[in-house]
Amino acid sequence: MTLKLHNFFRSSTSTRLRAALNIKGLEYDYVAYVLRKGETRTPEYLAMNPQGLVPTLELDDGTTLTQSLAIIAWLDEIHPEPALLPSDPLGRARVRSLAYMIACEIHPLNNLRVLFRLNEQFGADEAAQKAWFTHWVETTFDALETELASSPRTGRYCHGDMPGLADLCLYAQVWNNRRFDIALDRWPTIARIFSSLDALPAFANAAPPRQPDTA
Numbered sequence: 001m002t003l004k005l006h007n008f009f010r011s012s013t014s015t016r017l018r019a020a021l022n023i024k025g026l027e028y029d030y031v032a033y034v035l036r037k038g039e040t041r042t043p044e045y046l047a048m049n050p051q052g053l054v055p056t057l058e059l060d061d062g063t064t065l066t067q068s069l070a071i072i073a074w075l076d077e078i079h080p081e082p083a084l085l086p087s088d089p090l091g092r093a094r095v096r097s098l099a100y101m102i103a104c105e106i107h108p109l110n111n112l113r114v115l116f117r118l119n120e121q122f123g124a125d126e127a128a129q130k131a132w133f134t135h136w137v138e139t140t141f142d143a144l145e146t147e148l149a150s151s152p153r154t155g156r157y158c159h160g161d162m163p164g165l166a167d168l169c170l171y172a173q174v175w176n177n178r179r180f181d182i183a184l185d186r187w188p189t190i191a192r193i194f195s196s197l198d199a200l201p202a203f204a205n206a207a208p209p210r211q212p213d214t215a
């Protein structure tokens with residue numbers, strides 16, 4: 001199966017998906033877009049992904065998959081090993097909860113189009129956008145740190161000693177935070193888990209600086 005990944009090096013949803021593909025040992029063709037140049041707003045791209053967002057995964061029969069968590073779930077279904085969710089229902093609920101904390105409570109608020117809108121509608125300059133971005137990261141990372149630090153189910157990674165769905169989201173979000181100089185000092189458990197993930201080639205090779213279109 002030939003996979004084509006339409007993505008942007010710095011996009012955290014793209015980073016999540018690259019790491020998932022790497023964990024599954026799946027190769028893909030890398031198709032690069034620059035969000036700020038509007039390259040995902042062309043008729044060709046919108047025909048694949050009507051939201052004009054990255055990533056999009058294109059299969060060899062032309063099928064296109066959108067929404068990173070849905071694509072990752074599909075990957076986990078067609079390539080079950082190594083699994084991205086634990087086998088027990090309570091464990092699965094916990095991992096999904098940790099992943100959604102990042103994917104649903106941080107990412108959508110801090111997306112590029114939201115930052116642009118803050119500027120267009122309210123005149124938010126770069127400093128105000130940075131304060132906004134940092135606020136929403138801190139709000140959820142404080143809660144995430146509490147959960148990870150206090151649960152006996154946290155291991156080397158977010159849940160036990162196998163990296164999974166929550167780790168994909170955490171790893172990508174920490175890279176995203178760096179754009180706004182958000183250090184991890186305040187969240188020692190998140191920092192420890194990030195370091196453990198960064199030592200894994202599947203994750204490190206998905207990181208923004210390692211991508212071919214890194215600017």
Ligand SMILES: N[C@@H](CCC(=O)N[C@@H](CS)C(=O)NCC(=O)O)C(=O)O
Nearest residue numbers: 011012013053054067068111112113
């Ligand atoms: N929930 C979607 C979000 C996709 C998304 O918003 N991607 C960002 C990059 S991380 C994007 O394309 N942003 C372009 C924009 O905000 O205009 C997913 O998980 O795939």
